[in-house]
Amino acid sequence: MTAETVTDPFEEYRPFLTGVAYRMLGRVADAEDVVQEAWLRWSSAGREDVREPRAFLVRVTTRLAIDRLRHLRSRRERYVGPWLPEPVVTEFGPAVPDSAERAVLSDSVSLAVLVVLETLSPLERAVFVLREAFGFPYAEIGAVLGRSEAAVRQLAGRAKRHVEERKPRYDVDPAARRDITERFLAAAAGGDLEQLLALLAPDVRLVGDSGGKVKAPRRIIETADKVGRFLLAVMNDQPSGMEVRILELNGGPALVFSVGGVVDTVLQAEVGDGAIRCVYVVRNPDKLAGVSAG
Template identity: 50%
Template structure:
């Protein structure tokens, strides 16, 4: 793109790039695939006669949605053969993302996992309608359905998500406090302190992608989760540190071994206790926690 920076098409694309990345990421759960979708969208956009485009933002969102849908259908087949639990690729996000409650909820690990339970078309419709407030006619053009069909899909997807999304919005300060207690307990290896901060029915999902050690299935229950975590962290012969960070719009923890990033742990907190832990160790998914991702709903 560097040799076309004065081109109006390039200026328009750059102006909306953060929005397009957010759309693609929420549909795919993968920053790497979202970047590929943006590249594909760009290559198609520069072939468009922009003088004939009435609403450039809507046109670009529609193009991005179509490319994301194509890729999502391919990714679903790959994920069926994935080793162990699949978790979204964590993104290092700026503090202002957490301040935008709607954006932070939409990219949270808990919500991204709920979106994984939708079909590709349901996910596209839900994301465009509920997150980005796109009109039914525009969504219909993006997913090649009639507006009436899109309304039905939106209703079905909304009901599905509402039944599975976290029950309550928790202020970041509450999540941070719970994670700080969790961090201290994990670093000191204190089982009781860990049990005190974990909800009895806590669920841990860990993603090693067959490359790093991880539980192949979700672990449920405070006792089992505590034993797994203390065993995983304690088995290292090297120095292990756990530091606070912010991923996907919320407080999280970065685990380092001898100064090298070993994994990122996001959490769901309810009633001041941890009810969900999402531990990403797959090194192929940790490339986007080194620099802040620019996300926006507008």
């Protein structure tokens, strides 16, 4: 059997495996490390023992992601300031033509949902990702995790209730969300506090992630007035040559700020009922390498 024969099935499933690992871990580098380890195990496995490559690879990737997540938990407890997932460009392509399926994938990778998934146990998170994001049958998830179907159903129910209780409950048209994002940018860039406040919900929150490596609020900022004034102060303090563009990240429009071709900040607004409910600001340089400046 040639190396090409061994590799091809893995390469076919690599994007899918990376998608599973990213939703489990919230960081591209960690997801890629897990998928690479899965490849090593795939390449060293006896071919006669791997009758279903997809099932084998999903099982290996998921279990590795669970182990990695348990290790990361202690590290994230020492993280400086709020922790946010790493932004990723979302281009589902022609393989996902159905708008309903695209909506499910977009929701499962949104910053708001990924933040909630951080509060699940590693096992609950694995079950939720495989079931809700990718539609795996309970029995198949049980085979992946080495659990009975009944146990998986119990985990799935608990995880889903937990997420539904905590995730935003707004059904926002993508075009409307982009329109509000564009108006938000115009108001902030123009220093128009009145227009900015008109876009912010009274109880809006701003969550900044810098990892202690650059300037960003280390506590969550709350209320429209405080968030609006903070954003205007930040916009007025931008270095010369700062460029801003809108890019789809994590299933929705985001503002990407860059200087000299290097991404400096990613800002994304969570929209609901015609207003901005939460603003996510990612500035940790380690989390911006995968976002193109233009």
